[in-house]
Amino acid sequence: METSAAGPGLRERKKLETRLALARAAMRLAVEQGIENVRVEDIASAVNVSPRTFNNYFSSKEEAIVSLGVERDQRIADALRDRPPAEPLGRALVEVFAEQYGKGGFDGDPEMRDRIRLMLSSPALRGVYLQRLAAGEQQLAEAIAARLGTDVTTDAYPRVLAAAVSGAVRAAVTHWVVSGSVGSIPELIRRSVAQIVEGVAQ
Numbered sequence: 001m002e003t004s005a006a007g008p009g010l011r012e013r014k015k016l017e018t019r020l021a022l023a024r025a026a027m028r029l030a031v032e033q034g035i036e037n038v039r040v041e042d043i044a045s046a047v048n049v050s051p052r053t054f055n056n057y058f059s060s061k062e063e064a065i066v067s068l069g070v071e072r073d074q075r076i077a078d079a080l081r082d083r084p085p086a087e088p089l090g091r092a093l094v095e096v097f098a099e100q101y102g103k104g105g106f107d108g109d110p111e112m113r114d115r116i117r118l119m120l121s122s123p124a125l126r127g128v129y130l131q132r133l134a135a136g137e138q139q140l141a142e143a144i145a146a147r148l149g150t151d152v153t154t155d156a157y158p159r160v161l162a163a164a165v166s167g168a169v170r171a172a173v174t175h176w177v178v179s180g181s182v183g184s185i186p187e188l189i190r191r192s193v194a195q196i197v198e199g200v201a202q
Contacts, residue, residue: 018047018049018053018057019057019067021047022043022044022047022049022054022057022058022064023058023064023065023067023068024068025043025046025047026038026043026058026061026064026065027064027065027068027114027115027118028046029042029043029046030061030065030118030122031114031117031118035061035062035065035118035122035124035125036124038061039061040054040055040060040061043061043064060128062122062124062125062127062128063128065115065118065125065128066119066125066128066129066131066132067132068115069115069132069136070132070135070136072100072101073132073135073136073139073140074139075100076096076097076100076136076139076140076143077139077140077142077143078143079096079099079100080092080093080096080140080143080144080147081143081146081147083095083096083147085147089144089147089148089197090194090197090198091197092147093144093165093193093197094190094193094194094197097165097169097189097190097193098186098187098189098190098193099186101169101173101185101186101189102185102186113177113181116173116174116177117177120174120177120178133166133170136166137159137162137163137166138152138162140162140165140166141158141159141161141162141163142158144157144158144161144162145158161197164196165193165196165197168192168193168195168196169189169192169193171192172185172188172189172191172192173185173189175188176188
């Protein structure tokens with residue numbers, strides 16, 4: 001990866017921009033036309049690249065759409081590792097999730113709402129989405145284990161806690177969307193995670 005002290009180099013930034021543009025085009029077209037009517041060729045054309053370029057980034061249109069949430073999973077795990085060591089684990093989890101879902105104006109972002117509605121309505125997307133969730137929970141479990149000084153291969157607790165917290169966040173986000181996006185999603189997630197981690201003080 002081409003990087004510098006200031007961050008990714010120009011080539012890497014362009015690759016990231018192309019990947020994000022393809023993902024957003026895939027989602028926009030799926031919302032407008034129905035995912036079953038969208039072809040890889042349509043997505044590539046919307047971004048002025050070839051289908052081959054699309055395939056360099058994604059194996060399917062479903063993976064492209066789901067990828068919009070993958071970066072958040074990594075940021076959450078990284079942010080948990082960066083929290084003050086003396087902070088109780090439960091509090092750290094609450095703050096990390098509330099902060100990450102508050103970034104980028106999630107409350108007023110129709111792109112996010114549209115993506116979640118697609119996940120809820122498309123069987124094809126749900127399968128890929130579940131794979132992404134499993135990967136995200138693994139990252140979170142490893143971050144929890146690192147904070148506790150334990151190992152996910154020998155201690156089940158980090159995986160159990162990661163799955164419970166991720167489930168609470170998923171339920172909160174789904175509720176927010178199906179209820180008409182009423183209220184603040186960061187605050188709803190803060191309350192939901194707090195209910196799960198109550199008493200977790202390690």
